[in-house]
Amino acid sequence: xxxxxxxxxxxxxxxxxxxxxxxxxxxxxxxxxxxxxxxxxxxxxxxxxxxxxxxxxxxxxxxxxxxxxxxxxxxxxxxxxxxxxxxxxxxxxxxxxxxxxxxxxxxxxxxxxxxxxxxxxxxxxxxxxxxxxxxxxxxxxxxxxxxxxxxxxxxxxxxxxxxxxxxxxxxxxxxxxxxxxxxxxxxxxxxx
Numbered sequence: 001x002x003x004x005x006x007x008x009x010x011x012x013x014x015x016x017x018x019x020x021x022x023x024x025x026x027x028x029x030x031x032x033x034x035x036x037x038x039x040x041x042x043x044x045x046x047x048x049x050x051x052x053x054x055x056x057x058x059x060x061x062x063x064x065x066x067x068x069x070x071x072x073x074x075x076x077x078x079x080x081x082x083x084x085x086x087x088x089x090x091x092x093x094x095x096x097x098x099x100x101x102x103x104x105x106x107x108x109x110x111x112x113x114x115x116x117x118x119x120x121x122x123x124x125x126x127x128x129x130x131x132x133x134x135x136x137x138x139x140x141x142x143x144x145x146x147x148x149x150x151x152x153x154x155x156x157x158x159x160x161x162x163x164x165x166x167x168x169x170x171x172x173x174x175x176x177x178x179x180x181x182x183x184x185x186x187x188x189x190x191x192x
Contacts, residue, residue, distance in 0.1 A: 006125045011172035013133030016164035020098040025130040026163060030101075032126035036119040039111030045119045048149050050100040058148060059160070060094035066141030067091060093135065097162030102145065104155040116158050123161070133166035 001009075030047055038044060050056055067089035074082065094100065101123075105116035120136065127134055139145055142157040151157070 001129060003125065006128045010124060010128040011133075011170075012135045013164075013166040013168045014093045014135050014162075014170075015166070015168040016093065016097045016133070016162070017167040019165055021130075021132055021163075021165055025132060026099055026101070026127075029123055029126035029130050029132065033119045033123035036115070036122045038115035038118065039109060042106070042109035042112070042115065044106040044109035044112040045116045046104040046106065046155060048102040048104070050102065050149075051098070053095070055148075056095045056097070056100055059100060059145060060091060062141060062144045062148060063091055063094055063137075063139040063160075064089055066139055066144070070140040091137070093162045094137070094160070096164075097134075098164040099162070101161040101163055102149060103158045103161065104151065105158050106154050107156050108154045113156075113158065120159060120161075127161075127163060131165065132163050133168065134161045134163045136161060 026049065033047070034043065034045070036045075050059065071082075071089045103116060103120055103123075105112040107113070109115065124134065124136070137160045138158070139160060145160070146155070146157050
């Protein structure tokens, strides 16, 4: 399958089948992720794979504690959108997924965050190619997760990827047309 087909097919998955994929599928996807470009070729990413039920449970508890506080304060457009889509502070995918991959950036590297997210992009497409689904979940309280997994001082959590075989019938959100997201030479009109 070519990259454009993978990108068009790839969607957010928050529900997973009870069947655990072979670790080799995940490792192949991570092999692709590490090939992403990075500032000064620093390759500032680090991936922590969590498989144990107990660790996944702890991650979920920490995240849901932060989510409760986040949702209590949520107002405006984001709050309305979350409510409309049926999202709550509960994050069962953090314990239901066969794997969690915690993605970290070594912030000592130049362009560490941008470089790490390039690797995440590669990883998302590679997971799709392997028949695996995920959601890029960013917890509201990353420091607590960092403490849980004994994160070195200069590494900062970027996202948590619950990974498994998709069991989510929700369709992919519609994408803007190409003409809406590109300009040649300069923006055609300034937005107010």
